[in-house]
Amino acid sequence: MTTGSAGSTVSIKEVAAQAGVSPGTVSNVLNRPHKVASETRSRVEQVIRELGFVRHGSASTLRAGxxxxxxxxxxxxxxxxxxxxxxxxxxxxxxxxxxxxxxxxxxxxxxxxxxxxxxxxxxxxxxxxxxxxxxxxxxxxxxxxxxxxxxxxxxxxxxxxxxxxxNDITGGRMAASHLLDTGAATIGYVTGPLTIRQCLDRRSGAEQAVAAAGLDPARALKVVEMPAMNAKAGQRAAEKLIAGGRLPDAIFCANDLLALGLLRGMLQAGLRVPDDVALIGYDDIDFAAASAVSLSSIRQPxxxxxxxxxxxxxxxxxxxxxxxxxxxxxxxxxxxxxxxxxx
Incomplete structure (x- = not known):
């Protein structure tokens, strides 16, 4: 029961009478709408709006638990x-x-x-x-x-x-295999904390791809672990890789935000993507296709x-x-x- 705009109370029974349905049907519309036919549900919802009915949420919560x-x-x-x-x-x-x-x-x-x-x-x-x-x-x-x-x-x-x-292991394998197919012999894996299951699985997939190509993962895959998985961390990873000397042929980032930050860092340093270093991200967020150099990525639903x-x-x-x-x-x-x- 609720109080209408004019101070009167509106009950479930009144909603039911106005809509031409049973009080149980109104209750189903409120609590289990998927069990009510769409035409009936629309009619009841229209009456609820017209009468200004609002159920007492705290009371129904206490009853239901x-x-x-x-x-x-x-x-x-x-x-x-x-x-x-x-x-x-x-x-x-x-x-x-x-x-x-x-x-x-x-x-x-x-x-x-x-x-x-x-x-x-x-x-x-x-x-x-x-x-x-x-x-x-x-x-x-x-x-x-x-x-x-x-x-x-x-x-x-x-x-x-x-x-x-x-399947993040499959996704990591896809990303690394794609980079190897472009001619890369060394890959950098820029990731967030490896305590995060997704980061660890994507690295495992990349290691599988490198091993399947006949390369030693310990030598061909360089892991750069960052404390966060945002664009700022990606840009810092780019600075770290550049300062370390020779860049890997390609870089796989554990998500697109890292990749977009890394892309910015590489471009600001005068490096060309993909000519100097190829780059792939993960997630295929909307910004991936719209970046300065459109970003290859692993898409998830x-x-x-x-x-x-x-x-x-x-x-x-x-x-x-x-x-x-x-x-x-x-x-x-x-x-x-x-x-x-x-x-």
Whole structure:
């Protein structure tokens, strides 16, 4: 029940009478909209808007033990990769009648744990998370509280856990193989902290490609580990490589932000990409194609990751008896552009 603009109270029964449906149908529109036919749902939603009905969220949360929200915890919302994932999450959640609370861990476990406590206090229905490390214990605590958890951009290593990820070992192998195909004999791998699973897997893939080409990874692959995965860190990596003397023939960056910063650093130093050094990134964010030298990259289905992860999460929440846990692994795609096209 709620108070209308003129001070009168509007109940679910009044909405139902006006829309010509049962109170149960109105409740489904509010709580399980996917179970209501689109024409009926539209009619009920129109009446809700006309009457100014607003349900009492705190009361319904107390009755159900949870809210109509899900939590989303990512490593770096400043990275367009996670922005695109979040868009997929929000769109699917909205279609299913949920709102999203966002937490940005910045790859910091302490901050991540603080965000998880807030999610629990807000009684989120479920949690989507790209974890900051491989320790599963804090997620077990969340699950023990009755909050479903789905891993995003991170594979699950247990059968009772849903996950949606992209094969980063394959992606790393694709990137390095492409650079080797352009004639590179030495490759620099510029990465964020190797404690991040994605960075480690992409390096493993690059090592596999180098070994398959008959080269010694210890000599042909130079790893440059940076404390962050943004454009500023990429530019610092370029300065570091240039100061170190002879550049590798090509550089593989663990994400596009690093690659774009590195590209800027190379161009400012008077080097030509790809003539002096070929360059490939990872994620294929929108800025990759629009950079001064269009950037080759490894594309991931970011928006789709968010949508499918949300669909899995809410199916687990709404259908715990029939839900089947899935570990979905997408395959990445090579997108070759100017930064690796040598004459």
């Amino acid at each position: 949870h809210s109509r929200t899900i939590g989303l915890s990512v490593i770096d919302i400043g990275n367009p990769f996670f922005t695109d994932v979040a868009a997929g999450v929000e769109d699917m959640a909205s279609e299913l009648g949920y709102a999203v609370i966002l937490g940005n861990s910045s790859g910091d476990r302490v901050k991540e744990e603080r965000n998880l406590r807030v999610f629990a206090e807000q009684r989120v229905r479920g949690l989507l998370i790209t974890p900051s490390d491989e320790d599963p214990r804090r997620l077990d605590v969340i699950r023990d509280r009755g909050i479903s958890v789905v891993l995003v951009d991170h594979p699950a290593h247990r059968p009772d856990q849903c996950s949606v990820a992209v 970011t928006y789709k990751l968010g949508r499918i992860a949300t669909e899995l999460l809410l199916d687990e929440c709404d259908n715990p008896e029939s839900h089947a846990h899935q570990q979905i692994m997408f395959q990445p795609e090579l997108v070759a552009r100017e930064s690796t096209r040598r004459a």
